[in-house]
Amino acid sequence: MVTIRDIAERAAVSVSTASRALNNNPRISRETRLRIQSIATEMGYQPNYNAKTLTNGEANAVGVIFPPGDMSTAANPFFVDLLMGINTQLRLRNAVLSVAIANTTEELTKNVLALISQSLIHHFILLYSKANDPVVELLKSQGVQYVLVGDPTQDNERYVNNNNRLAGAKALEYLNRHFNSRHVLFVESEMEQGFEKQRRLGFESAAQQLGVKRELLKLPDKAMQHLDQAVAQYLDNRRDIDGIMTTDDLIGMMVYQLTRQQLNRQVPLISFNKSQSNILIGDQVRFVELYPQHMGEAAVRVLFSETKQFEMLPFTIEKV
Amino acid sequence: MVTIRDIAERAAVSVSTASRALNNNPRISRETRLRIQSIATEMGYQPNYNAKTLTNGEANAVGVIFPPGDMSTAANPFFVDLLMGINTQLRLRNAVLSVAIANTTEELTKNVLALISQSLIHHFILLYSKANDPVVELLKSQGVQYVLVGDPTQDNERYVNNNNRLAGAKALEYLNRHFNSRHVLFVESEMEQGFEKQRRLGFESAAQQLGVKRELLKLPDKAMQHLDQAVAQYLDNRRDIDGIMTTDDLIGMMVYQLTRQQLNRQVPLISFNKSQSNILIGDQVRFVELYPQHMGEAAVRVLFSETKQFEMLPFTIEKV
DNA sequence: CTGTTAGCGCCTTCAG
DNA sequence: CTGAAGGCGCTAACAG
Numbered sequence A, B: 001m002v003t004i005r006d007i008a009e010r011a012a013v014s015v016s017t018a019s020r021a022l023n024n025n026p027r028i029s030r031e032t033r034l035r036i037q038s039i040a041t042e043m044g045y046q047p048n049y050n051a052k053t054l055t056n057g058e059a060n061a062v063g064v065i066f067p068p069g070d071m072s073t074a075a076n077p078f079f080v081d082l083l084m085g086i087n088t089q090l091r092l093r094n095a096v097l098s099v100a101i102a103n104t105t106e107e108l109t110k111n112v113l114a115l116i117s118q119s120l121i122h123h124f125i126l127l128y129s130k131a132n133d134p135v136v137e138l139l140k141s142q143g144v145q146y147v148l149v150g151d152p153t154q155d156n157e158r159y160v161n162n163n164n165r166l167a168g169a170k171a172l173e174y175l176n177r178h179f180n181s182r183h184v185l186f187v188e189s190e191m192e193q194g195f196e197k198q199r200r201l202g203f204e205s206a207a208q209q210l211g212v213k214r215e216l217l218k219l220p221d222k223a224m225q226h227l228d229q230a231v232a233q234y235l236d237n238r239r240d241i242d243g244i245m246t247t248d249d250l251i252g253m254m255v256y257q258l259t260r261q262q263l264n265r266q267v268p269l270i271s272f273n274k275s276q277s278n279i280l281i282g283d284q285v286r287f288v289e290l291y292p293q294h295m296g297e298a299a300v301r302v303l304f305s306e307t308k309q310f311e312m313l314p315f316t317i318e319k320v
Numbered sequence C: 001c002t003g004t005t006a007g008c009g010c011c012t013t014c015a016g
Numbered sequence D: 001c002t003g004a005a006g007g008c009g010c011t012a013a014c015a016g
Helices: A004-011 A015-022 A030-043 A049-056 A076-092 A105-119 A134-141 A164-179 A194-210 A227-236 A249-262 A292-304 B004-011 B015-022 B030-043 B049-056 B076-092 B105-119 B134-141 B164-179 B194-210 B227-236 B249-262 B292-303
Strands: A061-065 A096-100 A123-126 A145-149 A159-162 A183-188 A213-218 A243-246 A269-272 A285-289 A310-313 A316-319 B061-065 B096-100 B123-126 B145-149 B159-162 B183-188 B213-218 B243-246 B269-272 B285-289 B310-313 B316-319
Touching: A004 A015, A004 A030, A015 A030, A049 B049, A049 B105, A061 A076, A061 A105, A076 A096, A076 A292, A076 B076, A076 B096, A076 B105, A096 A105, A096 B076, A096 B105, A105 A134, A105 B049, A105 B076, A105 B096, A123 A134, A123 A292, A145 A292, A159 A164, A159 A292, A164 A183, A164 A194, A164 A243, A164 A269, A164 A285, A164 A316, A183 A194, A183 A249, A194 A213, A227 A249, A243 A249, A249 A269, A249 A285, A249 B249, A292 A310, B004 B015, B004 B030, B015 B030, B061 B076, B061 B105, B076 B096, B076 B292, B096 B105, B105 B134, B123 B134, B123 B292, B145 B292, B159 B164, B159 B292, B164 B183, B164 B194, B164 B243, B164 B269, B164 B285, B164 B316, B183 B194, B183 B249, B194 B213, B227 B249, B243 B249, B249 B269, B249 B285, B292 B310
Parallel strands: A061 A096, A061 A123, A123 A145, A145 A159, A159 A310, A183 A213, A183 A243, A243 A269, A269 A285, B061 B096, B061 B123, B123 B145, B145 B159, B159 B310, B183 B213, B183 B243, B243 B269, B269 B285
Antiparallel strands: A096 B096, A285 A316, B285 B316
């Protein structure tokens, strides 16, 4: 392991000069700074983060907090993309990604506390939001920075998000304009997630505005048997439905197939969050691309920005 | 922040005694050890990992390496469960989870190298396997420990896995025994993943043994348009298929729906890896539960075991 | 069984 | 603009 000391020796300067040069301290002459830096790269110098953290009192790591298991969403594939985006930005900043994940909120809280007090992590990205979350309270009481990915529940909370409401509206407009849908079914889960609600609100207002007849279906809990038959029956009673919006691609897959078989025709469908393994392909299928990877990147940007309070990310409507 | 020094003072012992007591060093009298430990908890002492790492030369963090983006699988939901399992074990050991994830193998390699040389991480869990992987070579050349989750490609590699071959065989037997299937279709993706191959081999040998007629379908790339129609057509020509096995739950969802509509009857289906949002429910649907969370836990156990070379995890066949 | 001392790698006063 | 010295929190010889 090549240390700052080795570099100092080789450059015939003191350790402190080497340190300053490597940290771009302006009090070092441009000349020696460059010289030392080139020596460093030449020698393959890699700073020891633990030593740095020890002196700084602050880690170069960012903690990513997953939703507790008991509120795990169907949005799972989303997370891996998010991680990818977060980490590309972190790598640029020579930072490292740590994860907090647990089955219960209680365990999760402990986990986060450990990261704060044992690893000295002062920056977090929160991948879920719920009211009165002990984890959020912990973050606040410990005075660490955090950015939420999702719908903010508190005032003054930093976050990145999609404009889910707008997306819901645009999605309906799309169905209406491109497929001439006049009677649209909106399908959501029973989880009452913030983003689903927003999408529904957007859907409803746009439907009203366009004079499109609307229908709402909340998918009952998975525990329920024969969900598909229930849905099929539901559809059977509404044979004039000519457009569907689902809050999630996986729900979309099922509903689409059922519709086709139940109404015996292809009904235009638009969903959110294309899952990587979507196998629905057809002229009538669209999805709202939310660019999870970009959300991850944005989260890091907001986290390390002094000023930025939030970032609202664009979405697009795509053919599958 | 309460340090070991504070504890030493309060206990009227030297720092080293405090350190030893907290680390359960046997050279300390049971009495003072307990006394010091109780003082520590009382004062809410949390050891500073960075300082520890600095002295030990070895981090208390484990790096989890995700597959590079260009080989991202449909098994996505799997990963979150894995993380959950890994982290429960890590928390027990007061260890921390760091992530390496990137779009390209090259970036990923850099990422891992950074974790090794900058954070001094010496323990890794690898979530994918492929031949001649530069990341594996790096791990080996750097002399760090790692455990693979999946099919080992090298001799002497430590890993945890399911017995996918056996699972494939058992799954077929199940179809045959419980649904009396005599002509079974096996559906896999085109990715040629190790686990798919193993499941297929198991399927084939069992089919042969039981005298079950077998059919193989490899789903073409997603790029292909109208995949569903292609599959439907395929099914249409094989109307006597009376059982289906798919390597993945998401594929299963589609095939099941298509089958129903194309063959106009419910064909018993068995798949792997129930996705959290599976909405297929029915008497005829089964899946092979692989317990990803347990796999994660096992990976940590193997990683920190001196002796264990691998762990083969059980699976069960479940109703949805 | 316990205390003293030194040092892990780095940064940051404080002096020049 | 650069050096010397001290210390971040902890562990590990080396002494007793």
